[in-house]
Amino acid sequence: xxxxxxxxxxxxxxxxxxxxxxxxxxxxxxxxxxxxxxxxxxxxxxxxxxxxxxxxxxxxxxxxxxxxxxxxxxxxxxxxxxxxxxxxxxxxxxxxxxxxxxxxxxxxxxxxxxxxxxxxxxxx
Numbered sequence: 001x002x003x004x005x006x007x008x009x010x011x012x013x014x015x016x017x018x019x020x021x022x023x024x025x026x027x028x029x030x031x032x033x034x035x036x037x038x039x040x041x042x043x044x045x046x047x048x049x050x051x052x053x054x055x056x057x058x059x060x061x062x063x064x065x066x067x068x069x070x071x072x073x074x075x076x077x078x079x080x081x082x083x084x085x086x087x088x089x090x091x092x093x094x095x096x097x098x099x100x101x102x103x104x105x106x107x108x109x110x111x112x113x114x115x116x117x118x119x120x121x122x123x124x
Contacts, residue, residue: 022058023055035079036076039071039075039076042064042071043067046109048109058091060091060093061090062094064097065095100112
């Protein structure tokens with residue numbers, strides 16, 4: 001997924017399969033993750049959609065802290081609110097150690113997402 005600027009340059013924002021549609025709005029997790037990675041004490045993070053009765057999907061962020069560091073979910077929320085539109089700030093932010101990774105080292109989002117969607121009868 002991407003967009004063209006006024007000069008015709010193509011910018012890639014995220015993968016279509018990672019896009020979250022919440023309340024009819026397209027949200028690109030990569031944008032939220034990029035803002036979070038710059039926060040002190042954050043090693044890595046993953047943002048993805050989970051089922052939501054009202055909006056279809058809601059944002060969940062899992063934050064992996066750096067070794068020996070603590071990260072406060074509310075501090076992450078405040079940081080995101082300063083840099084992003086309100087609808088892009090995840091409703092839920094959880095701290096997780098040892099996020100699952102693919103052989104390439106990239107976070108395995110599908111494994112993180114699956115338990116939330118298992119009982120929904122649909123897969124996003």
